[in-house]
Amino acid sequence: MIQPGTYQPQTSQSVPVPPTKKSGCGCFAMGCAAVIGIIVMAIVVLVMVLRAQIYRFTDDKPLALPAVQVSDTDVAGVLGKVATFRAGMEGQGAISPLVLNDQEINAALMGIPDLKPLGERLRVRITGNQLRLTFSSEIPLPLLRGRYLSGEGAAEIGVSNKEIRLNLKSFTFRGQALPEALLAKFSEALTGQINQDPQVQPLFDKLESLEIKDGNLIVRGKR
Numbered sequence: 001m002i003q004p005g006t007y008q009p010q011t012s013q014s015v016p017v018p019p020t021k022k023s024g025c026g027c028f029a030m031g032c033a034a035v036i037g038i039i040v041m042a043i044v045v046l047v048m049v050l051r052a053q054i055y056r057f058t059d060d061k062p063l064a065l066p067a068v069q070v071s072d073t074d075v076a077g078v079l080g081k082v083a084t085f086r087a088g089m090e091g092q093g094a095i096s097p098l099v100l101n102d103q104e105i106n107a108a109l110m111g112i113p114d115l116k117p118l119g120e121r122l123r124v125r126i127t128g129n130q131l132r133l134t135f136s137s138e139i140p141l142p143l144l145r146g147r148y149l150s151g152e153g154a155a156e157i158g159v160s161n162k163e164i165r166l167n168l169k170s171f172t173f174r175g176q177a178l179p180e181a182l183l184a185k186f187s188e189a190l191t192g193q194i195n196q197d198p199q200v201q202p203l204f205d206k207l208e209s210l211e212i213k214d215g216n217l218i219v220r221g222k223r
Contacts, residue, residue: 034203036117040140041197042190043149047139049186054144057173063136063150065123068106075111078104089206089221098219102126105217130154130169131212149173159210162201166191 050057081098088095100108102125109119122135136150151173158165168187171178178186194200208220 034200035115037197037199038194039118039121039137041193043137043139044141045190045193046149046186047141047144049182049189053182054147057176057178058139058144058147058149059174060146060148062138062148063134065121065134065136068110068123070107070110072111074104074107078108079112085219085221089223091223095221095223098217098221100217101215126212126215126217127154128215129156129212131157131217157210157212159204159207162204162207163195164191164204166194 047054078100081100081104084096085098087093105124105126106119109115109122109124111119121137122133125132125134132152132154134152136148138145139147139149151171153171154169156165156167156169166187168183168190171183171186206221208222210217210219212218
């Protein structure tokens with residue numbers, strides 16, 4: 001039996017993104033699958049970083065996330081933007097950036113079926129050039145089933161030259177801030193895992209850039 005404070009996961013192997021089903025939604029479906037995979041990867045990497053402190057930063061029940069009111073009109077607006085962006089990448093007119101604010105991102109998370117698994121686990125806010133998350137997710141490892149990572153985090157994030165850049169500013173679990181040394185280790189490990197994962201790279205191949213700027217997520221694609 002695992003005793004609290006004694007879990008020691010192995011760290012020598014890379015963390016694979018779970019296989020995802022293909023659909024007819026083109027690059028948007030690929031993006032949904034990649035993002036879900038990255039979230040799972042982040043949880044597993046964080047467990048590796050926390051190691052023996054895992055019980056200090058986790059709980060035996062999920063956190064109640066803030067309610068979000070989403071209308072069919074909200075979801076339709078996001079889907080319209082995504083459709084225009086995808087059409088440009090497929091050669092149907094100019095490629096215009098996909099620009100979404102945090103309300104639109106939350107509408108997508110809650111209202112688009114491919115993103116529902118994420119919508120059940122997190123809420124998004126954008127403040128200036130920072131992405132802020134409120135999250136709660138069960139740890140996807142058999143030996144830690146029933147333990148939840150819940151809290152808030154802030155990060156600066158971007159994608160260019162087929163690589164992600166992460167600058168994790170803060171993470172708080174159960175009201176306890178992740179120490180700076182562990183935060184830096186988590187940021188470095190997660191960045192490396194994402195950039196090396198073959199299931200994420202096809203998405204990055206289609207992006208000119210991705211950034212959080214002036215309260216918006218801005219995605220620029222390429223053909």
